[in-house]
Amino acid sequence: MTLTQIPKQGHHAARWLITTLVAASTFVAPGCRAMRPDSSPEALTTAPAGATHRQIGDTATELTLTKPTRYPVQRVTYEPPSLPQAAFAPIPPGADQYCPPQGGPAAEGPWSPDGLARPWPIDEYIWDGGDRDTLVEVGNDWTVRGLDQEDTVAHYDTVDGRVQVTPSNRVPIYAPRFAAVRQIHGPEIHQSREGLAAAERNLRLRSQDTRQLASAALQPEQVVREHNLRSPVLMRDQTRGLPIATALLPSGFSNRFLPHEDLLLIQRGTYLASEKARLTELTRAALIWSSDQMAQAVIDGVTAHLAQDSYVPGETYNYELPPGKPRLRLVKVASQSEALPGEIIDFTLRFDNVGEQKIGNVTIVDSLTTRLEYVEGSAQCSLKAKFGTQENDGDSLVLRWEIDDPLDTGAGGIIRFKCRVR
Amino acid sequence: MGRPLRNSVHKLLIALSVVASGVVSLTNSTAWGQRAATHYFHSGDLPPGAIGRGQLLRGGPAPGYFQPVEITAPQGVLISPAVKGQFVEPRPNILRAGMLLGEVYRFRISGIPDHEAHEVFPTVEVVSRLHPPPGQETRFPIPIQLTLEDLVMAASGRYIVRVIYLEDPTAALPLAQDPALQRYFEVPAGQDPLKVADEMGRPVAILRMGSRVPDLQRETTNLGFSYGEPPVLFYEKQITVPRDSGLEEAAARDPRDLRRYRRVPVTR
Numbered sequence: 001m002t003l004t005q006i007p008k009q010g011h012h013a014a015r016w017l018i019t020t021l022v023a024a025s026t027f028v029a030p031g032c033r034a035m036r037p038d039s040s041p042e043a044l045t046t047a048p049a050g051a052t053h054r055q056i057g058d059t060a061t062e063l064t065l066t067k068p069t070r071y072p073v074q075r076v077t078y079e080p081p082s083l084p085q086a087a088f089a090p091i092p093p094g095a096d097q098y099c100p101p102q103g104g105p106a107a108e109g110p111w112s113p114d115g116l117a118r119p120w121p122i123d124e125y126i127w128d129g130g131d132r133d134t135l136v137e138v139g140n141d142w143t144v145r146g147l148d149q150e151d152t153v154a155h156y157d158t159v160d161g162r163v164q165v166t167p168s169n170r171v172p173i174y175a176p177r178f179a180a181v182r183q184i185h186g187p188e189i190h191q192s193r194e195g196l197a198a199a200e201r202n203l204r205l206r207s208q209d210t211r212q213l214a215s216a217a218l219q220p221e222q223v224v225r226e227h228n229l230r231s232p233v234l235m236r237d238q239t240r241g242l243p244i245a246t247a248l249l250p251s252g253f254s255n256r257f258l259p260h261e262d263l264l265l266i267q268r269g270t271y272l273a274s275e276k277a278r279l280t281e282l283t284r285a286a287l288i289w290s291s292d293q294m295a296q297a298v299i300d301g302v303t304a305h306l307a308q309d310s311y312v313p314g315e316t317y318n319y320e321l322p323p324g325k326p327r328l329r330l331v332k333v334a335s336q337s338e339a340l341p342g343e344i345i346d347f348t349l350r351f352d353n354v355g356e357q358k359i360g361n362v363t364i365v366d367s368l369t370t371r372l373e374y375v376e377g378s379a380q381c382s383l384k385a386k387f388g389t390q391e392n393d394g395d396s397l398v399l400r401w402e403i404d405d406p407l408d409t410g411a412g413g414i415i416r417f418k419c420r421v422r
Numbered sequence: 423m424g425r426p427l428r429n430s431v432h433k434l435l436i437a438l439s440v441v442a443s444g445v446v447s448l449t450n451s452t453a454w455g456q457r458a459a460t461h462y463f464h465s466g467d468l469p470p471g472a473i474g475r476g477q478l479l480r481g482g483p484a485p486g487y488f489q490p491v492e493i494t495a496p497q498g499v500l501i502s503p504a505v506k507g508q509f510v511e512p513r514p515n516i517l518r519a520g521m522l523l524g525e526v527y528r529f530r531i532s533g534i535p536d537h538e539a540h541e542v543f544p545t546v547e548v549v550s551r552l553h554p555p556p557g558q559e560t561r562f563p564i565p566i567q568l569t570l571e572d573l574v575m576a577a578s579g580r581y582i583v584r585v586i587y588l589e590d591p592t593a594a595l596p597l598a599q600d601p602a603l604q605r606y607f608e609v610p611a612g613q614d615p616l617k618v619a620d621e622m623g624r625p626v627a628i629l630r631m632g633s634r635v636p637d638l639q640r641e642t643t644n645l646g647f648s649y650g651e652p653p654v655l656f657y658e659k660q661i662t663v664p665r666d667s668g669l670e671e672a673a674a675r676d677p678r679d680l681r682r683y684r685r686v687p688v689t690r
Contacts, residue, residue, distance in 0.1 A: 105571075110553050111483045123624055124552060126591045174555055177589045177599060178565055179623070180606035182572075183466070183615040184582040338558055338610045341599050370596045395596030398464065 007120060065382040096399045125177045126371045126421070128152065128347065129332045131167035138163045142363065149394045150369045154351055154406070156362040158326040164359075170329040171282075174338035175371065175421050260335040260417070261348050269329075269412040282333040327355030328362065328407075344375060347419060352412030360406035364415060370394035371422045378418035456666075466583060466616035470630060471649060473616070474524035474549045474550045488520030488655045490563035491627065496570045504528040504648040518563060520655035531573060531631075534690075540577035544568070544631030545649070550624055551554040560657055564627050567604045570611050576632030583630050587617045588624040612647045 112120035119125055127150050134146035140163065147153070152168040177372040253397055257267055263279055264270050328351060335346035349366070353359055368374060374397045379387050386402040458590055464473045478484050493516070495501055500512035503519065509530045524547075531542040544565060554562045564586060572582050584606065589595075599605060607622075609615045619625045635645055 109575070110556060113482070121553060123588055123590055124424075124554070145615070153673075173593075174558070176552060176554075176562055177591075177594060178586055178604060179589055180604055181585045181587065181609050181615045181619040182449070183585075183604045183609045184575060184613065185583075185611055198564070314669070338555055338562070340561070341601055369591070370594050371591055373598065399539045420598075422594075422596065 005072070006072050023196060027040065034342075087225050105241070113417040119172050119174070124174060125172040126175050126368055126369055128171050128334070128366070128372060128419075129168045130170035131165075135169070136365075138165055142361070144365055145151045146365050147365060147392070147398065149367055149392060149396070152330070152332055152349070152364075152366040154328055154330045154362060154364040156328055156359040158359055159324075159357050162326075164326060166328045166330050168332040168349065171332050171334045171347070172337070173334060173421070175340070177341055177371070178421075257337060258346055258348065260333055260346065263333070264349070265331060266333065266348060266414065268409075269350060269354075279331075279333070281337075324357050325355055325358050326353075326357050328359060329354045329412075330364070343422050344418050344420050345372075347417055349416070350412065351407075353407040353409055356409060358406050358408050362402075362403040362407055364401045366399040366417075368394075368396040368399065370396055372419040373398060373422050374399060375418040375420055378416070380416040381413065382415075383413040429472045440556050462614075462617055462620070464616060466585060466628075467612045468546050470526040470628075471524060471544050473628065474526075474547050477549050478524045484523045484551055486522070487551055488522060488653075490560045490657065491519055491521050491545070491546065491548065491566060492563040493517045493519075493529070493566045493568065495531065495568040495573070496535060498533050499531060499568065499573070500533040501568075502532070503531040503654060504530070504650060504651055505654065507648075518560070519659040520657065521546065522652055522654075523548050523551055525652035526649035527652065527654060531568060534573045534577060535570065537574060537577050542573055542576045543634070543636055544576070544629055547630075548626065549628060550588075550626045552626070565601070565604060566627055566629055568629075568631075572631070579633060580689045581630070581633030583615050583628065584623050585619040586627040586629065587619040587625045589623045593622070 065322070112118050129150065129152040131153055132150050133147075133148045135152060136144060136146045136155075138144055142163070144153075144155070150170070154168070155163055155165045157163055168172045184190055260282055261267065263282070264272050265273050265275060265279060331350045333348050333350075335348075336343075339345055349364060349367075351362070351364060372387065379399065381387065381399075381401055381403075384404045386404070388398065388400050388402075390398045392398045399417060403413070464476055493501055497515060500514055501517045502509040502512035503517065504510075504527070512530070512532065517529075519527075527546045529544055529546070531544060532538075534542070535541055548564065552559075552562060552564070566584075566586055572584070576582055586604075595605070607618070609618050616628075617624055643681055
């Protein structure tokens with residue numbers, strides 16, 4: 001029943017009812033001011049025009065503020081947070097799960113999942129050095145077998161006629177490279193594309209995604225670091241001082257160290273514990289050094305008694321090299337840890353006879369990975385050596401240095417070469 | 423009566439043997455055993471934003487991270503991103519910006535050589551982030567290249583999807599790459615470009631353009647067209663300090679770059 005259909009005797013009553021409703025809404029409406037978005041404490045920090053500063057007990061100013069003030073009607077908008085630089089801050093390592101970056105001082109490195117080796121993710125890095133996959137073996141005729149891409153090894157002959165193989169550490173270089181997959185649709189198949197987009201949205205597969213996450217949580221066994229095998233005596237034996245003249249006697253060798261070679265280990269072959277951090281930065285090979293592949297204890301820097309305190313108090317483990325044991329140390333560093341395609345990286349190999357007998361026919365072999373291209377004519381060696389190259393299965397090169405003279409105990413040298421990132 | 427019965431029994435035996443041999447050959451065939459064991463959660467024809475948001479569920483420091491992206495286009499092309507309800511001042515040729523994962527960013531491309539009357543409105547979706555060393559984030563952006571061929575095809579009504587992926591370093595092509603010309607592979611219409619990219623590396627971004635002409639009078643104010651205009655960071659300059667060592671040739675650099683990195687006195 002509309003208002004026009006109201007009988008005459010009820011017409012006055014209905015008009016009074018409408019008048020009462022309008023009057024009530026007029027009184028109630030000012031009470032809704034509390035719902036305005038600009039009535040928040042922050043909005044009051046900007047005083048309206050004509051208002052004075054309010055103080056407790058100041059009756060005059062209170063009276064001024066109690067006057068109804070006209071606020072312009074503003075559109076409520078959302079401003080996204082500006083410049084969240086904290087997003088770039090590295091996440092502290094060891095965190096169980098992701099927590100928002102706090103923007104504090106830089107931690108030890110970017111975030112990586114627990115249990116996975118660093119640097120992570122591996123598909124953003126190219127690697128060089130070490131002995132990947134198949135172990136390198138050298139026959140009596142010095143034929144090298146099992147040399148994969150990235151491998152860098154040295155082999156030498158001992159006094160008793162054996163051929164020994166020593167790998168270097170691995171050097172990661174951050175060098176992501178991108179490509180694209182293109183697909184072109186004609187207008188005639190546009191409709192079918194829209195239909196498939198709605199049909200293939202299958203939510204049941206989310207559980208499959210979760211299972212993949214669980215199966216991908218590779219938890220490599222924590223390395224039981226038997227640091228106690230290395231005694232301080234062994235450390236002294238392997239880090240004997242070297243005369244500089246022995247290390248730098250080359251013909252045609254640039255007798256000036258590069259910036260990334262500012263390490264006593266590279267310049268003289270003497271390991272100092274104080275250089276461990278910088279050496280780790282250059283090699284990023286802390287995990288490799290602690291693995292079983294690397295027989296060298298010189299980078300470890302953990303004394304035996306420290307390990308004993310952790311595991312078996314009161315017992316002492318000593319390990320001594322058998323007399324006359326041959327040993328070659330091969331350390332690899334790179335001039336930079338990240339590179340764009342086209343840039344050139346300097347690599348330096350330091351080799352030392354840290355054993356207790358003379359070794360001969362020392363040969364250093366470096367098989368470059370696919371993404372590294374050897375810069376022609378950049379190879380240098382501080383000792384007299386024959387240098388040659390050979391193509392490998394990754395369409396890159398195998399670099400080979402054959403040191404002419406035997407290495408006496410404590411002797412060593414430096415090899416340098418340059419590579420262009422493809 | 424005996425001969426027809428014997429013939430029918432023989433026919434039945436022959437038929438059974440044929441069926442049995444077929445089943446045995448099918449179950450023992452290498453094609454059966456080598457079927458793909460991967461269950462793909464996403465496909466390339468999902469709506470923009472669906473893949474990136476799905477990746478956010480995987481955990482890790484992906485939410486809130488602004489992944490640097492570098493969009494390049496041919497000379498003369500103008501790139502204008504959609505920000506706050508409008509396409510802002512266009513950048514010539516190159517645009518460096520930080521984009522959130524799972525969000526979709528709309529751009530307006532104008533000034534296409536020989537097609538100045540046309541405009542293309544591509545979208546970019548970042549589906550995975552990089553983890554460069556701290557401080558090197560903007561030095562290693564995700565490169566997204568708008569080629570002239572793609573732009574012309576998009577202006578003519580084609581729909582183009584480019585899935586940019588990070589190469590698997592162990593299976594990378596042993597060829598030097600020209601940074602100005604990104605290598606790409608063509609995928610026919612029947613295949614899934616996301617799956618192909620996943621087999622060759624890690625998909626990191628998806629570029630979609632073409633096949634749609636918006637009504638600018640109506641749709642520039644429609645947040646659906648610009649996908650809500652998510653937050654974006656613009657990098658007007660390369661932030662990282664350039665390395666003097668390691669570069670191929672110092673003289674080969676653009677002299678304008680040297681002026682860009684000119685030292686200025688520190689003032690309080």
